[in-house]
Amino acid sequence: MIALPESPAAFADATWTDISPYYETLAQVPLSMPPESAQIEAWLSSWSQLDMLIGEAGTLAMIAYTGNTADEAAERAYLRFSMEIFPLLEEQQVRLARKLVAIGWSRPDLETTIRRFRSDIEIFREANVARFAKLEEYSAAYQKRTGGLSVDWDGEAKTIPQLQPYLKSNDRAVRERAFRAGANAYLEHREELASLFDRMLALRQDVARDAGFSDFQRYAFAAKHRFDYTPEDCAGFHAAVEAAVVPAVARLYANRRHRLQVASLRPWDLAVDVDATTPLTPFRTVEEFVNGARRIFSRVDSELGDKFDIMAAEQLLDLESRPGKAPGGYCTDLAFRGRPFIFMNAVGVPDDVQTLVHEAGHCFHDFATHELPFAWQRRTGHEAAELASMSMELLAMPYLVQPEGYYTPEEARIAWLEHFEDVLCSLTHIASVDAFQSWIYTHAEGADAAARDAAWLSIRARFEPEVDWSGLNDERVSRWYRQLHIFELPFYYIEYGLAQLGALQVFRNAVRHGPEAVQAYKRFLALGGTRPLPELYAEAGVTLVFDTDTMRELVAFVEERIVELREGAVSPFGAALTVA
Numbered sequence: 001m002i003a004l005p006e007s008p009a010a011f012a013d014a015t016w017t018d019i020s021p022y023y024e025t026l027a028q029v030p031l032s033m034p035p036e037s038a039q040i041e042a043w044l045s046s047w048s049q050l051d052m053l054i055g056e057a058g059t060l061a062m063i064a065y066t067g068n069t070a071d072e073a074a075e076r077a078y079l080r081f082s083m084e085i086f087p088l089l090e091e092q093q094v095r096l097a098r099k100l101v102a103i104g105w106s107r108p109d110l111e112t113t114i115r116r117f118r119s120d121i122e123i124f125r126e127a128n129v130a131r132f133a134k135l136e137e138y139s140a141a142y143q144k145r146t147g148g149l150s151v152d153w154d155g156e157a158k159t160i161p162q163l164q165p166y167l168k169s170n171d172r173a174v175r176e177r178a179f180r181a182g183a184n185a186y187l188e189h190r191e192e193l194a195s196l197f198d199r200m201l202a203l204r205q206d207v208a209r210d211a212g213f214s215d216f217q218r219y220a221f222a223a224k225h226r227f228d229y230t231p232e233d234c235a236g237f238h239a240a241v242e243a244a245v246v247p248a249v250a251r252l253y254a255n256r257r258h259r260l261q262v263a264s265l266r267p268w269d270l271a272v273d274v275d276a277t278t279p280l281t282p283f284r285t286v287e288e289f290v291n292g293a294r295r296i297f298s299r300v301d302s303e304l305g306d307k308f309d310i311m312a313a314e315q316l317l318d319l320e321s322r323p324g325k326a327p328g329g330y331c332t333d334l335a336f337r338g339r340p341f342i343f344m345n346a347v348g349v350p351d352d353v354q355t356l357v358h359e360a361g362h363c364f365h366d367f368a369t370h371e372l373p374f375a376w377q378r379r380t381g382h383e384a385a386e387l388a389s390m391s392m393e394l395l396a397m398p399y400l401v402q403p404e405g406y407y408t409p410e411e412a413r414i415a416w417l418e419h420f421e422d423v424l425c426s427l428t429h430i431a432s433v434d435a436f437q438s439w440i441y442t443h444a445e446g447a448d449a450a451a452r453d454a455a456w457l458s459i460r461a462r463f464e465p466e467v468d469w470s471g472l473n474d475e476r477v478s479r480w481y482r483q484l485h486i487f488e489l490p491f492y493y494i495e496y497g498l499a500q501l502g503a504l505q506v507f508r509n510a511v512r513h514g515p516e517a518v519q520a521y522k523r524f525l526a527l528g529g530t531r532p533l534p535e536l537y538a539e540a541g542v543t544l545v546f547d548t549d550t551m552r553e554l555v556a557f558v559e560e561r562i563v564e565l566r567e568g569a570v571s572p573f574g575a576a577l578t579v580a
């Protein structure tokens, strides 16, 4: 319908002036009345292709910048997309969405898309475009500050991710030193980060008020298309975690204290493997890391294994930690090319295996949704996206052991134990981060740095049993400054909890019924965002969990596996999963 460039390369150096004429043309196309599907679909297809071309150009700029935050040209390109182009693009999306919604046309596999369009139209305000651009600028400042942090470790500069192996050291003094070094790196910039957050918070509250919401939490629910649950449900989730998960974590930590033979469990005692005599080193080179993953995924499902092989062959993996690389890990989608990409900071610890398997779950989701014709159908909320990744973490578990995986049977037992323990502990962390954000945006004191830090301490006390933080209030406070979601992606966190509880159900189905659970998982992947959230979960064979009773059942399922593993079980997964 309109002439488009052949590849995202055409937009690599584009400014908004180069891009806007394409949207202008799309906006001027007269849509037939009464609506004719063929014409509207051709128009949607041009729009979708254009979005994918520009989106991919921006994604490539992000990959280049996060791969080397010291590269100034890459930084400029990344900032041009994130601060100039994408906020203005958002405005054009709403403009074209209005045009579509106005003619009242739909088709079944676009109903969820149109519902999201309606919500975007409702909350859109011209005045907020500049605010979002400013927020992007602040996010970039947060990323630059935290990505550039390094600590002196015996005369050598280490990044924060590079401290991780020392947090797992069997020498308690080394762990304490690594813990304090990591916390201090953030505390040195506490005032700067707090002031950055003040500005972000004020802007967000302005965004919400202009759009007619009482606070940014309500706005965020609409903006994130959370049509199927409310802030009240989330408060219920926090209460359920407190009732069902916190006591289980208290049991884990009591066991840990006993195993470590310490009088009280300090925060630097939480990461060490209590069962291992030396820290696990699943791989030594990136090649070993990748080859292990290829074998593991092909055991989960041969088709998924083939997809991961494509990623390895086409260099869609940037895995090792290097100075200057942005922290964290992500999977991103090169939507036009039809390929996902994984970025992470691997240093050779078991967490790296978890991260890769997690991000690969997102990639499998991307691959599956590339079959869908329109860009919007491929997009899901994070609740579904994280169900894809967190289910994969669990489904891959049985194959982490040799010959496919990285571990001897004894090492695998330790890694499995650690993962199941992490699942329970992470639910308490998720509840606290979500409760904290809810508090910040619904209380006037949220704008006061000292009150915010105090609120974090009191919320953490609800969710973190058995750990002795005495004398470490500042270090405890530093934890939220490390949580990039709170700065950059507000309210993106409860999704991890909902998805984790969904993933546990996927895994329980696999333990009980074998391969059928993976088939249901793949059917869920293929739906992308074409159904409402509860239906997507239902396709995977699971439900959204906010209530204490269901949470208790799932916690019991995890604790049973933990008990079996502690008793020395070679595989706690049952016959359905371990038979070839």
Ligand SMILES: [Zn+2]
Residues within 6 Å of the ligand: 358, 362, 385, 386, 389
């Ligand atoms: Zn994820």
